Amino acid sequence: MMESVATLLARSDSLLQISESAALDTELLLAYVLNVDRTWLKTWPSHQPAAEQTATFEQLLLRRLKGEPIAFIIGTQGFWTLDLNVSPQTLIPRPETELLVETALEIWKLPICRALDLGTGSGAIALALASERPNWQLTAVDSIEGAVQLAEINRQNCQLENVEIYQSDWFREIPKPDGGSKYHLIISNPPYIEAGDPHLQQGDVRFEPESALVSGLDGLHALTHIIRCATDYLEPTGWLLVEHGYQQAADVRDLFSAAGFTSVQTEVDLNFLDRVTLGCLP
Ligand SMILES: C[S@@+](CC[C@H](N)C(=O)[O-])C[C@H]1O[C@@H](n2cnc3c(N)ncnc32)[C@H](O)[C@@H]1O
Structure with missing residues (x-):
């Protein structure tokens, strides 16, 4: 079943045990996979990413769950x-x-x-x-x-x-x-x-x-x-x-x-x- 942006963002619950910024981390990962900014995610909560995009997002979420810093996963950091x-x-x-x-x-x-x-x-x-x-x-x-x-x-x-x-x-x-x-x-x-x-x-x-x-x-x-x-x-x-x-x-x-x-x-x-x-x- 295809999942919406809102449903995928709700996966942030799984990061609560390892991150103090679980919701932000999840938004950054999904925005990275969809090549959009975080505002876009808020604007289009019912958009349904392609199956490959959802699969990639799940892999990245797993890496974060193992503790890898968001910046290393997405390759950039704002400063x-x-x-x-x-x-x-x-x-x-x-x-x-x-x-x-x-x-x-x-x-x-x-x-x-x-x-x-x-x-x-x-x-x-x-x-x-x-x-x-x-x-x-x-x-x-x-x-x-x-x-x-x-x-x-x-x-x-x-x-x-x-x-x-x-x-x-x-x-x-x-x-x-x-x-x-x-x-x-x-x-x-x-x-x-x-x-x-x-x-x-x-x-x-x-x-x-x-x-x-x-x-x-x-x-x-x-x-x-x-x-x-x-x-x-x-x-x-x-x-x-x-x-x-x-x-x-x-x-x-x-x-x-x-x-x-x-x-x-x-x-x-x-x-x-x-x-x-x-x-x-x-
Ligand atoms: C705490 S990091 C700071 C990196 C960056 N300036 C920042 O603020 O994000 C310390 C940096 O010092 C570098 N460093 C460690 N020993 C050094 C040395 N002997 N000479 C020059 N740079 C060194 C490390 O490779 C690392 O990039």
Whole structure:
């Protein structure tokens, strides 16, 4: 028997045990299979998809039931105003990371800006900034070749010319700047979860690579390295902005102060959790 859009959407009940957004997940999967947007589903509840479409939808629903993230199933994730391809080689961009983008846009009002995104993953941060500020020059690096390729595909899809993307272990391949070629902004959402954290065995992160998530026993290895090295690559009055875990803010502020940053402050995300710390070179 042919089933309607409304009946297929009611299958969201089966996802309630594994997802906090079961209804949304189901809409995203059905919209993907039918190649329509979610509004269309609401407009045409009695439409009856073809039998092959229903079968495909059921297969995808099963993958979600096994815990696979929606973004990996449909291959894309919205970030800022962009629709980005994703891959299991790196992190699926998170809504809370938009705070880094917002904060960078707030603190740098001059038209000229050289900005560096360390650990760019899908390119989310660099591409969002590049889309908002066509005059800025963005550099984005990642140590994982597959992430660099993904970010480059996203750059091309977004048709952004003001971003260069290459492979680097943090600052290693970044030319040591001489006067006048340092960065005005360095931005990073590095891995910051403690090795062995039980959350790594739960939910969507089980499908994401450790290289994007874990940073030493205390979760602070990458942050420590980035904060210590950034001073050599920043212009005077340049800013470093990093994302971190909500319980790491005090440690991260201490690292900023020890490295010589001033105006060190932490911003909270939409859930009022400490999420982004920034500081300025004197
Ligand atoms: C938390 S993910 C963030 C990805 C992206 N910036 C975002 O916000 O969605 C951290 C990224 O850092 C990269 N990474 C890990 N170690 C690195 C290193 N030593 N040098 C450069 N990038 C690294 C990972 O491959 C991953 O893409």
